[in-house]
Amino acid sequence: MARKTDAVTELRRGAFELALLAYLNKEADFGGAIIDGLEEATAGGFTITEGALYPALGRLEKKGYLQPDMRKEIEGRKARKYYSLTTDGKERLKELKNAWLPLVEGMNILFGDDNNE
Template identity: 40%
Template sequence: MSNSNLFKGSLSTIVLKLLKEEGRMYGYEITQKVKDATKGKFKITEGALYPTLHKLEADGILEVEVEKVDNRLRKYYRLTEKGTTETAKKISELEEYIKTLQEVIFLKPKIG
């Protein structure tokens, strides 16, 4: 399931939701949090995560803080004010999509 198109289409919403809850995170931390939370069902690759983070940053949804940790520079991502608004919007859209999808999947056949 880790490479499914459904998951890829939800990646930015997942990242935004995590950042809303955690405040700030670095890339590897995001991948591990998703892996742990889904008991390994969803695995975010660097090839999927970093382009998503860079696009969200370019769109003004995320800001980056660079810190030196163990003699290495680490980029921490956090939501901007615009990002907070966008996160609420994306979560609402995803919830509505899931609700509609469930209605279609569990559609009961008409009798008569």
Template identity: 35%
Template sequence: MDRIKKQLKKGTLEIIILSLINRKEMYGYEIIQKLEQASDGFYTLKEGSLYPVLYRLEDSGLIESYTYQQEGKRRVARKYYRITEAGANQIQSYISGWKEFVHVTNKILRIGEE
């Protein structure tokens, strides 16, 4: 079962990250925290798993990044990610495809339950 969960997580990561960034511009560590919180711990990512996904989304033109340095004691520059127009459009396509996938999968898994 763990193998199946791992494959499902990997297969849904891009749409989930894109959806989070669509709601709010975020930096990498913030994405990790929000993802874990929103999924009640189901999705626990390390930076080494997150950044390749972010780079793919950015290379595809679905998100873009910018650096922002906050004023204050630490003055840490963070790389933030925001959705592009193409990314916002892609989310709708992903959601439609996801709904179809879930519907068909549920239909198949229910074979023999009648």
């Protein structure tokens, strides 16, 4: 059941799907590495935990936006589940990006000089 959330959480949640799709569009990656990679790629803008990441990956996979691929890279270690974007995933990314960019530009104009504060 959905919990009550504040506006900041809502904002982050809304952007999370886009961030995840954009990150995985660059290269396929697995759970643990996505947490570190996303944080690095967004210069600390997206700090996520497993509790947010795995359910999101699961939902995107169920929707057909992500394609999992099991790879055993190191002998004696567990196989890693790499996620990459499907064609539908790329379409979804395009759709979200088209909605996101004008929004950010508009908000930046709205904030104006406040951006430097």
